[in-house]
Amino acid sequence: MNVLIVPSWYPDKNTTDWGKGEISGSFFLEQAKEINSKANVQVIYVMIHSLRKLKLKKIFSLFSFSWSNEDGIRTVRLNTFNFFPKSSRALVFQYKLYARVIFFFLAFSKKFKPPEIVHCHSPFFGGVIAMYASKKFNAKLIFTEHSRQHPNYILPYENMLYKKIIENSTRVIALSRDFVNFLSKDQDVPLKKISIVPNMIPRFCLDHTHKKEAYEPIFKFIFVGSLIDLKRPLDLLQAFHEIDHEKYNCHLKIIGKGYLYKQCNDFIIKHDLGEKVSLLGELSRAETIFNISRSSCLCSVSSTESFGLSILEAQSFGLPVISTRSGGPEDLINKHNGMIVEVGNIYQIKNAMMKIIDDKENYDSTKIRHACLKKYHPEVITEELIDIYRKMISSRRL
Helix, strand or coil: CEEEEEECCCCCCCCCCCCCCCCCCHHHHHHHHHHHCCCEEEEEEEEEECHHHCCHHHCCCCEEEEEEEECCEEEEEEEEECCCCCCHHHHHHHHHHHHHHHHHHHCCCCCCCCCCEEEEECCCCHHHHHHHHHHHHCCEEEEECCCCCCHHHCCHHHHHHHHHHHHHCCEEEECCHHHHHHHHHHCCCCHHHEEECCCCCCHHHHHCCCCCCCCCCCEEEEEECCCCHHHCHHHHHHHHHHCCCCCCCEEEEEECCCCCHHHHHHHHHHCCCCCCEEEEECCCHHHHHHHHHCCCEEEECCCCECCCHHHHHHHHCCCCEEEECCEHHHHCCCCCCEEEECCCCHHHHHHHHHHHHHCHHHCCHHHHHHHHHHHHCHHHHHHHHHHHHHHHHHHHHC
């Protein structure tokens, strides 16, 4: 089985710096590696960057192309810049043009295997490449959406493109039940066309030392995410500030970067929380996982979440989770592994933080971990995807 994966964003190679780092799109890479153990996976990643990101050191490398073996996966990477800004039509045209160039080149490579399945992750703008590949090779197109593309908040031409990708897809994959509702109601995707396949636990979480059950005098909360309005880090800081710290000996770590970093730091200084809150900025993948594994509880207070990968990572170490009712997390959290609170309700967030400290002995770390592994282990999710691929290929042959 030959599978072509087309992500809309992807981690940088170790030897390059195109602004994505090792974290952005890392779950696409991790999923590709897992599928590659069951099928022949190839990846095509095209990114047309804004001219605003053009640095002096890249002035002589306006176009970068590679076709190489990355961790056992044949991968095409094309990075360049958008020379026709302010026009979504022109941007889409450039992606179509580069799709033709890439597949013209690959036609001369004996290492490229024509795909039977093209799996696209998010529409903008991997969807353009994926649709071209699907038609060229008469392959089944599978589309996984990772964020809410509401018709009222994207450009009309992009909305037309989105509809076209859905129309051409044999299967649309949602990450959660809440996301199924969004796709069916807001994007008019027929329910019979949608499958739920959640994200998988990253393999390195399984290989990492499991959180040990041990008495610690300080209860350690952790937040992992972008410091932006959508993730509402200031709500968590306000709730944490209102906790009775004479009664509750706790600490909060915040991992992430974003335009609210300064406001978060100012809040910490203003309320004299320097010894209680660590604002760590962006950390490497390994450093982030290490900090999660050494924490007591993860907090997610977003307005909306398609899934909640950091929640899954925390549960894989046996941590309970406090989350807002933001969509995806409601599939992940129950009374045995955490608490759900309303978005923006500081009082509820504060009370949940205090209650989870009071009831910490009721959350069985081993049971939380085992329940997480049973449902979201890489082998479980990979088999679900492979099953979809097989069914799509079988239908093509009928």
